[in-house]
Amino acid sequence: MEGAEFRGKSLAATARDIAEGYLSVNPLMLKKLLPEDYKNLYHYLRKIQTEIRSEKFPLHDTLLIRSRNMKLHRLHNAIIVLQHIARERRVMLA
Numbered sequence: 625m626e627g628a629e630f631r632g633k634s635l636a637a638t639a640r641d642i643a644e645g646y647l648s649v650n651p652l653m654l655k656k657l658l659p660e661d662y663k664n665l666y667h668y669l670r671k672i673q674t675e676i677r678s679e680k681f682p683l684h685d686t687l688l689i690r691s692r693n694m695k696l697h698r699l700h701n702a703i704i705v706l707q708h709i710a711r712e713r714r715v716m717l718a
Contacts, residue, residue, distance in 0.1 A: 635661065639668035642702050643676065643695045649702040651709055659715045666706055666717045673699045 630638045630653075641647040657665065676695050682688035710717050
């Protein structure tokens with residue numbers, strides 16, 4: 625999992641960029657990845673999704689709630705796109 629890179633960044637950093645909204649996942653972006661990179665990116669996306677969900681929920685701060693929900697939404701959409709493309713290319717993710 626350590627050696628895989630996308631645009632000069634590790635897949636873990638790429639997954640964080642996806643959560644923050646700096647990078648969006650689409651089929652053209654995923655076209656450049658190897659089958660093992662699909663698995664690794666999927667692993668990192670799920671890991672970051674779990675980290676965000678495990679953080680303490682900001683009960684009274686609507687901006688933090690919105691930010692948290694947007695990150696989860698971006699990660700969920702990225703996972704769905706990744707699963708779809710992996711299914712088309714016959715790559716087992718889990």
